[in-house]
Amino acid sequence: MDTKTTEKTEETAARPDGDLVEDAAVDDGAELPDVPHDDEGDDRDEGHAADEAEVAAAGPEVGGVGSAAAAVVSAALSVVALTGTWTGRVVAERETLIGQIKTSGGGTPAQQISEIYGDAWHSTALVNGVFALLAVIVAAVVLALPRRPLRVRAIAVAGAVLGGLGLLLSVGTYLDLFLSLPTAGS
Template sequence: MNTSPTTPTTDDTEEKKAADGTATAPDVTKKAGPAEDAVPAGVAPGVTPSDVTAMDVAATDAAAEDGLEADLEPDPYDEAEAAAASGVGTGAAAVVAAGLGVISLSGAWTGRVAAERETLMGQIKTSGGGSAAQQISEIYGDAWHSTALVNGIFALLALLVGVFVLVRPSFGTPSLHPQAGWVRSVAVAGIALGVLGLLISVGMYFDLFVALPSAAG
């Protein structure tokens, strides 16, 4: 009777290797997953890759905020230039106020021109005849009133400019726009001269100080 050879099974092979002492230990090394490989070296144990990503995002946002705050901070050099320009402007305005006040008291060439014009017009009106009172009013009175009006305008301008110089620091930050003492003094002088010139001009215009001469009988 023919018998076919039997093929050894895997279990028989393993048993034979174990009996001979040649069996190898199974590979129990655990391979690290992709999540564990993503954690950088030097990170504290227990920190997950999502925590590392969140920390990176927070650090980036903090750096961006620091850069934005640095850009928003004013430049000291620009502030110094603005303060210097403001000081020059207010000083010049104070001098202008004082000059306008002096002109309102001493008279300007524009006032003389206006007075001469009124005198000429009065002579033309009374050339064909007129009473003495009319000639005084047309030739002398109108010229006087024109001069007072022009001087009053200069006095009002001096008053307005001087007040503007004094209240100018209140529109901004006083520490960034300091005002020198001489600027305030000149502005106050311009205001005083403007008030005085305005009072004199009003008195002259309405004949409060010196009345027009009256015609005889």
């Protein structure tokens, strides 16, 4: 194998594989191996060409910042739907205030429970359900797009699953399936 010596340069130096390295300093006397050039090719090139043909036949994965961002938004909306939102809390407080105003002149204990607590409970479930539904819709759109990278699909699936869980919990809470409102004693 022949070796070459190069002069020290601050501009551009070539690596043995032919790539250029800019702003690299190569010392005098550094030995760079010759890269064999075979015009006929070798077996490794044929295997590599077969791999490239398989990838081309499968179609390229379409990357895209938009789909990745949408998948992350879906996952974030799902977490928000499961944990609650500031908006849900404000809506619940509003419903509580309206219930207090409606029952201030009098009302049965059952009316007070329903107006003050029940409406706020259901409003919170409704707001969380809207966030969960948005998460599922965004995730479904990302998953419907063709040839997305695996990491984007994985995040979108996580958003869809968590959004679906949030939607089920919100519907169950709204319909009083998990816990019912307390009843007034007689």
